Amino acid sequence: MSRSTIVGAVEIGTSKVVVLVAEMSGGRSMNIIGRGQSTNLGMKKGEIVNLRSVSDCTHAAILAAERSSGTKIEHVYLSFSGSHLWGFRHAGTTSISSNRGLVRSVDIERAVENAKSRALEPGEVYIHHIRNGFLLDGKPVEDPLSRQGSHLEVLYWHVVADEQKVKDHITVINGFGLDVNDMVVSSLASGSFLATEEEKRQGALVVDIGKGTTDYVLYRGRRAVQTGVIPVGGEHVTNDLGLGLRVKTKLAEGLKRRAAKALVQKEDRTKKAALLGDLSIGDSFHSQLTINKITHARLEELFIILKNQLGSALSRTSLPGGVILTGGVSKTPLIADLAEVTLDVPVSLGQSPDWVRHAELREPEYATVLGLLLNALHDQQSEEKEPQVKAQGHWLRKVAGLFG
Amino acid sequence: MEDKLPEGGLRIKIVGVGGAGTNAVDRIKLENLEQVHLTAVDTDSQVLASSPVDETFLLGRTVTLGKSTGGSSDKGRLAAEADADELRRLLREIDLVFLLAGLGGGTGSGAAPAIAQMAVEEGAVVIAFCALPFQREGATRAARAKSSLEEMERKCHAVITLPNDLVFGQVDASATLMEAFAKADKWIKLGVHSIWSMLFNTGLINVDFSTLRSALSEPGGRTLFGVGYGKGEALVEQALRDLDNCPLLHLAENGFVKDTDQLIVNLTGGPDLTMAMVNEVMDAVSEKFGCRNSLVMGAAIDGSFYNQLRIIVFGTLRKTPLPKKGYAPVPSASIPPNLPPPGTKPATGPGLETRQAPSPPPPPGKRNQREFAFPRQEDNRGVFEKTQRNIYEGADLDIPTYVRRNIRLNRG
Numbered sequence: 001m002s003r004s005t006i007v008g009a010v011e012i013g014t015s016k017v018v019v020l021v022a023e024m025s026g027g028r029s030m031n032i033i034g035r036g037q038s039t040n041l042g043m044k045k046g047e048i049v050n051l052r053s054v055s056d057c058t059h060a061a062i063l064a065a066e067r068s069s070g071t072k073i074e075h076v077y078l079s080f081s082g083s084h085l086w087g088f089r090h091a092g093t094t095s096i097s098s099n100r101g102l103v104r105s106v107d108i109e110r111a112v113e114n115a116k117s118r119a120l121e122p123g124e125v126y127i128h129h130i131r132n133g134f135l136l137d138g139k140p141v142e143d144p145l146s147r148q149g150s151h152l153e154v155l156y157w158h159v160v161a162d163e164q165k166v167k168d169h170i171t172v173i174n175g176f177g178l179d180v181n182d183m184v185v186s187s188l189a190s191g192s193f194l195a196t197e198e199e200k201r202q203g204a205l206v207v208d209i210g211k212g213t214t215d216y217v218l219y220r221g222r223r224a225v226q227t228g229v230i231p232v233g234g235e236h237v238t239n240d241l242g243l244g245l246r247v248k249t250k251l252a253e254g255l256k257r258r259a260a261k262a263l264v265q266k267e268d269r270t271k272k273a274a275l276l277g278d279l280s281i282g283d284s285f286h287s288q289l290t291i292n293k294i295t296h297a298r299l300e301e302l303f304i305i306l307k308n309q310l311g312s313a314l315s316r317t318s319l320p321g322g323v324i325l326t327g328g329v330s331k332t333p334l335i336a337d338l339a340e341v342t343l344d345v346p347v348s349l350g351q352s353p354d355w356v357r358h359a360e361l362r363e364p365e366y367a368t369v370l371g372l373l374l375n376a377l378h379d380q381q382s383e384e385k386e387p388q389v390k391a392q393g394h395w396l397r398k399v400a401g402l403f404g
Numbered sequence: 405m406e407d408k409l410p411e412g413g414l415r416i417k418i419v420g421v422g423g424a425g426t427n428a429v430d431r432i433k434l435e436n437l438e439q440v441h442l443t444a445v446d447t448d449s450q451v452l453a454s455s456p457v458d459e460t461f462l463l464g465r466t467v468t469l470g471k472s473t474g475g476s477s478d479k480g481r482l483a484a485e486a487d488a489d490e491l492r493r494l495l496r497e498i499d500l501v502f503l504l505a506g507l508g509g510g511t512g513s514g515a516a517p518a519i520a521q522m523a524v525e526e527g528a529v530v531i532a533f534c535a536l537p538f539q540r541e542g543a544t545r546a547a548r549a550k551s552s553l554e555e556m557e558r559k560c561h562a563v564i565t566l567p568n569d570l571v572f573g574q575v576d577a578s579a580t581l582m583e584a585f586a587k588a589d590k591w592i593k594l595g596v597h598s599i600w601s602m603l604f605n606t607g608l609i610n611v612d613f614s615t616l617r618s619a620l621s622e623p624g625g626r627t628l629f630g631v632g633y634g635k636g637e638a639l640v641e642q643a644l645r646d647l648d649n650c651p652l653l654h655l656a657e658n659g660f661v662k663d664t665d666q667l668i669v670n671l672t673g674g675p676d677l678t679m680a681m682v683n684e685v686m687d688a689v690s691e692k693f694g695c696r697n698s699l700v701m702g703a704a705i706d707g708s709f710y711n712q713l714r715i716i717v718f719g720t721l722r723k724t725p726l727p728k729k730g731y732a733p734v735p736s737a738s739i740p741p742n743l744p745p746p747g748t749k750p751a752t753g754p755g756l757e758t759r760q761a762p763s764p765p766p767p768p769g770k771r772n773q774r775e776f777a778f779p780r781q782e783d784n785r786g787v788f789e790k791t792q793r794n795i796y797e798g799a800d801l802d803i804p805t806y807v808r809r810n811i812r813l814n815r816g
Contacts, residue, residue: 044791083794231794232801239786240804244813249787290813297805300680305796342680 005380008065008073008178009372010058011186012080012169014043014212014235015328017058018369019065021073024380030373032361034069036061045231046082046213048168055172062176076178077376079368080169081186081213083231084162085127090118091135093153103136103144103152111154118158125166127185128159130224157225159185184375186368187215187227193371194324194350195219204321205314206350207306207339208368209329211235214302218313219321226313230305234329237298244294245286251275259288260295262338268292299335303342314343322346326364414603414613417441417498417528418596421516422480424506424535426451427585428592433457440600443494445519447473447483447511461494463487463515473510477548480514492522499613500603501528502596503560508537508545513552520559529617530560531599533592536567561620562627562720566591570651595652598631598716602670602702608812611670611702619666619700620720628667628693628719629653635712640684643713647689653717667693667719670702674710677703679809685715693719 004025011018021034038061042053066073092115096107116129132155134144144152166183173180191206200219208215211234218226237260242252259273271288307314322345325336330349339347352362356370416439420429426444433442433456443459446452452460464473464483473479484491495501501523505516516532523530534553537545557563571588579587603613632647634640647653669689671682682703690699788794788802795801799808806813 044788045794049791235787236802236804239788239802240806243784243786243804244806287814293811293813294804294806297679297809297811301801301805301809304680304683305801 006069006071006074007077007181007373007376007380008062008075009077009369009376010062010079010173011189011369011372012043012054012058012078012172013040013186013210013368014046014233015210015365016040017054017061018366019061020366020369020373021065021069021071022373022376023071024377026380028381030377032358032373033071034065034067035361036064036066036068038064043212045233045235046080046210046229047084047165051168051172055175058172059176062178073178075181075376076173077372077379078169078173078180078183079186079189079372080161080166080183081210081215081229082161082165083213083229084165085159085185085227085229087157087159087227089132089155089157089226090115091153091155092116093151096150096152101148101150103147103149105145107152108134108144108154111152115154115156116158120160123163124160125163126158127161127166127183128157128188128227130157130159130188130227131155132157132223132225133221157227159188159227161185182375182379184372185215185227185229186210186213187217187229188224189369189371189375190215190326190350190367191217191219191224191371193367193374194326194352195321196353197222199321199324202320203318204324205310205319205345206324206326208327209233209302209325210327210368211329214306214327216306216310218310220318226310228309230302230309232298232302232305233327237295237329237332240294240298241291244290247275247284247286255286255291256295256332259286259291261288261292261333262296262299262335264289264292264296295332296338299329299332299338300342303339307343314345316345319345322348324348324350326350326367328365330364413439414500415439415441415498416500416502416600416603417443417495418502418504419443419445419494419519419523420457421445421503421505421519422509422512423448423451424509424512424588425504425516426455426457428504428533428535428589429457430455431586431589431593432596439604441498445491445494445511445515447480447515459494461487461490463491463511473514476510477514477552480510480512480516481518482514483511484515484518488518488522491519492526495519495523495526495528498523498526498528500616501530502599503530503532504592504596505532506535506537507549507552507556508541513548517552517555517559520556524559524561529620531562531564531620532556532560533595534563534565535588535592536565536569538568538572557626562629562718564595564627564629564652566595566652591651594631595629598670598714599718601672602668602704602716602718605672605704605706607670607672607702607704609701609703609810611668611700615668615700615702616718619668619718626720628717630715630717632715632717633713634715639711639713640681643715644685644688647715647717666700667717668700668702670704670716670718672704672706672709672714672716674712675705675707676710677705677713679811681713685713689715689717693717 004023007022007024009020016037016039019036020032022030022032024030038057040057042048042050048054092111094107094111094114096103098104134141135153136144136147136149137151141147170180187208190208195204195206200222203220205216205218213233214230216228217224238249238253238256241256242249255275258277268288272285273288273291274283274285276283323339323343336347336349350364350367356362418429418432418440420426426446429442429444442457444452444455444457445461445463447463449462452462464486466486503516503520505512507513520530520532536549568588572584602611630647630650630653632643634643634646671685784807785802793800
């Protein structure tokens with residue numbers, strides 16, 4: 001029986017900072033014991049514009065979470081996003097060196113090294129190396145060890161971030177006196193949480209439309225084969241509505257939540273939506289048609305960009321699991337219908353797995369932070385089993401070393 | 405006859421020259437187009453006698469004595485020159501002349517260029533629809549048609565050709581000769597009708613006569629014209645495919661692809677026309693034809709066009725760009741140029757990139773006045789004002805989508 005660890009999952013999102021505290025015992029089970037959140041005022045489009053303000057908001061959220069759980073967080077898992085993130089596919093190759101042509105673990109290591117060795121531009125840093133399987137003499141194999149062949153290729157999807165922006169996030173957590181155990185890009189966190197094993201195997205796309213960014217991850221054959229960030233989110237809808245209807249951003253946000261729909265419908269022509277909706281004096285009314293037109297234009301464009309970025313990967317045949325929508329904006333009525341029309345693949349709204357019982361935690365806004373916890377649990381699990389072998393955490397030690 | 409034309413409105417005259425032209429005009433007569441005047445001009449009194457058109461003019465009474473030219477284009481030209489005064493009177497105070505002619509015969513080949521010249525001199529915009537002879541009709545006719553076409557292209561603002569061979573290719577083997585010619589006339593009618601409806605049906609994004617006139621500001625050059633129609637579920641694809649097959653366009657032969665100088669694209673759809681459909685069409689069309697100078701888009705909603713879409717493409721091609729061509733894109737109808745702003749690095753990896761916020765504002769006074777209430781798009785980023793630009797394929801995503809797409813909003 002190993003002792004339990006207290007893990008904090010921190011998502012510094014554009015709309016709010018959410019911290020969940022969970023108690024994990026031996027990587028086998030976890031209990032969520034605390035939650036803290038605060039409105040984030042220092043970010044735009046997933047990136048920090050005011051470090052001080054983000055820092056204060058994050059610390060407030062961590063403090064609240066520690067208070068509600070009655071413990072101190074020991075390990076922090078951090079998710080982040082932003083348009084500085086990008087990814088590329090790069091394979092590592094090697095020739096089999098043994099004279100009998102059997103693949104040995106040295107060969108695999110050499111191929112992996114080769115895959116990870118691509119030099120980045122100065123100021124960029126690798127966040128994830130996601131292994132997408134092996135090719136032995138051009139044929140996909142699950143585990144090439146001890147198989148016969150002459151040429152080994154290991155496929156990787158690499159996620160790269162701006163070093164300075166990663167540093168900023170770590171600084172925020174360090175400012176609270178905590179170290180960051182691992183950083184996970186938001187798309188992978190929410191994707192691994194929402195897509196079922198079957199969907200990941202068949203091929204599915206998880207799209208997390210948050211306030212500042214839209215993060216997506218494409219699964220195929222149980223692996224994340226592509227990730228991406230579009231710096232457009234719910235804030236853009238609000239901003240469009242604010243400019244289009246000439247109302248203040250704050251009021252536009254309320255109007256969006258109450259009235260905006262992703263598709264224009266026939267009956268919108270005659271309907272009006274109240275700006276405040278509280279029957280107060282001075283409330284103004286806006287055409288439902290105009291509201292929906294603005295919302296529709298923005299969200300449709302977002303899906304078109306998504307379609308352009310994914311290209312042929314986004315088709316009915318290559319994506320039997322369909323598209324899973326999550327994030328705050330996925331609560332917009334009719335958004336799944338719009339996505340289905342625009343992307344031409346089946347679209348569903350993300351459903352939390354059954355083990356999440358708390359009604360509020362089942363809301364789409366919590367998908368990323370719950371995914372982080374799940375990721376932490378797997379992390380603990382593998383650490384428990386073999387403390388040395390861990391592909392993902394590795395880079396961070398490197399980064400941490402850089403920062404001292 | 406001119407006094408019948410409404411004052412102030414757009415005056416359009418459709419002039420059929422020669423046997424084929426008269427037939428086409430006869431067919432158009434069956435469709436009552438408003439503000440359009442029909443005239444049939446031929447050297448053959450028999451043809452004119454059987455025409456239902458009100459205004460007919462027997463050409464070259466002194467040259468051919470009321471008989472046909474017998475296939476001599478010189479005779480045709482002489483006939484037109486002999487009656488120049490009378491013809492000019494017919495063409496006076498007309499804004500737009502559609503000249504319909506079958507090239508290859510005597511009257512069509514000879515008189516049509518002369519009439520075109522007169523119409524241009526009288527100040528009209530001249531759009532000619534020329535049917536080209538079947539290959540089977542012989543090499544002399546083909547050669548005559550070719551030289552006449554070249555002359556037409558020099559004189560008219562736009563010349564839209566219809567090779568009869570292509571039309572013949574579209575009818576099945578059992579079709580009678582009558583049907584085949586009827587089909588050719590139908591295409592010409594469709595061409596005239598679609599330009600007419602483009603000018604008269606007020607669109608959401610309107611393409612009007614001024615747009616057309618400025619696009620066709622000078623005579624000469626070759627013309628690209630096509631109509632596509634789609635219906636039902638895959639209407640956009642269908643319309644684009646139909647456009648490709650339009651014999652008036654006859655792409656392959658002309659090698660117009662990617663080389664148009666000015667392009668007007670007009671869409672007519674039902675109230676259910678979506679922005680996505682418009683985008684799809686515009687993308688496909690601008691990719692297909694390319695456009696060096698300007699692309700003007702028009703869109704009209706027709707209540708009876710539910711689940712239907714018609715695309716009209718009208719472009720000009722000039723092999724040698726004229727130096728003094730001062731065409732400015734019409735502000736209300738033109739699409740903002742979609743060029744990536746200077747300074748963006750080529751899309752690598754993410755496909756999305758950001759750019760430092762301050763972009764040099766265009767020099768004052770040099771920019772055309774926009775219809776939009778916002779003076780510059782840069783001022784329109786709302787809460788994103790102070791953040792980095794969010795450039796994707798040349799557009800700043802922080803600017804509201806409805807602004808970039810020119811979606812008209814009904815506020816209040």
